[in-house]
Amino acid sequence: MQKCLQITKNARPRTSIIYEPQGRAREYAELAANLYRGCDHGCTYCYAPLATRTNRESFHQPSVRNNVIEKFRHDAKELERVGETRPILLSFTTDPYQHLDIKEKLTRKAIDTLHYHNLKVTILTKGGKRSERDFDLLTKRPELSEYGVTLVFINEEQREEIEPFAASTYERINSLKRAHNQGIRTYVSLEPVWEPKQTLKLIEMTSDFVDFYKVGKLNYHSQKANVDWRKFRIDVCKKLNDLGKNYYIKEDLKKFI
Numbered sequence: 595m596q597k598c599l600q601i602t603k604n605a606r607p608r609t610s611i612i613y614e615p616q617g618r619a620r621e622y623a624e625l626a627a628n629l630y631r632g633c634d635h636g637c638t639y640c641y642a643p644l645a646t647r648t649n650r651e652s653f654h655q656p657s658v659r660n661n662v663i664e665k666f667r668h669d670a671k672e673l674e675r676v677g678e679t680r681p682i683l684l685s686f687t688t689d690p691y692q693h694l695d696i697k698e699k700l701t702r703k704a705i706d707t708l709h710y711h712n713l714k715v716t717i718l719t720k721g722g723k724r725s726e727r728d729f730d731l732l733t734k735r736p737e738l739s740e741y742g743v744t745l746v747f748i749n750e751e752q753r754e755e756i757e758p759f760a761a762s763t764y765e766r767i768n769s770l771k772r773a774h775n776q777g778i779r780t781y782v783s784l785e786p787v788w789e790p791k792q793t794l795k796l797i798e799m800t801s802d803f804v805d806f807y808k809v810g811k812l813n814y815h816s817q818k819a820n821v822d823w824r825k826f827r828i829d830v831c832k833k834l835n836d837l838g839k840n841y842y843i844k845e846d847l848k849k850f851i
């Protein structure tokens with residue numbers, strides 16, 4: 595659900611594209627923007643068709659939102675006016691580096707706009723190499739930039755079946771490494787968790803170049819019944835503590851104690 599911003603009594607910025615996510619999504623970011631409707635990565639566990647009340651078939655044929663960059667520029671100007679300091683996430687209900695963005699380049703325009711208005715951006719993507727196109731912008735304003743990827747599978751056959759048109763895990767990890775090597779703050783979203791063993795291994799494989807982990811569970815798929823969430827919660831905290839990493843456990847996983 596989207597809610598336009600009502601920040602202070604005096605300023606009351608009116609925004610239409612940058613919004614405050616509600617519920618579980620808010621644990622990830624207090625501000626977000628979705629530049630596209632739908633996403634062509636085709637993940638079978640995707641919650642966004644449900645959240646946006648779109649059938650899956652139409653959701654996987656994405657389009658550009660009407661006048662999105664004009665509206666986004668207006669929103670950014672408003673947020674700068676009221677001194678907003680919270681990062682803006684690109685994106686929740688679409689991937690900022692899906693294939694459509696190769697042609698449209700809206701994510702690049704959005705990052706540029708946020709930086710121009712001295713606003714922070716945090717990227718979350720499964721686009722792999724496609725997302726590296728904009729590292730030049732992120733490295734120019736490292737104090738305002740953060741780059742994150744979602745990692746679910748080590749098993750590439752499973753990844754192809756369940757996230758068919760997203761970049762391979764290997765490619766996503768390489769993009770993380772490159773971001774880190776260029777001085778960009780990095781994070782990994784370990785959500786959804788499909789199989790705990792794979793998630794724990796992904797942490798080991800990335801801990802040298804990832805600054806922060808966000809851990810959730812699987813919510814919108816029958817596979818969630820096959821996981822011992824209590825055991826996973828204990829194991830994942832131990833692993834991250836042993837490696838000395840900073841992390842956040844989402845509320846729906848935290849309750850398995």
Ligand code: SF4
Nearest residue numbers: 633635636637640688
């Ligand atoms: S990348 Fe994200 S938005 Fe796109 S289909 Fe996969 S889960 Fe949904």
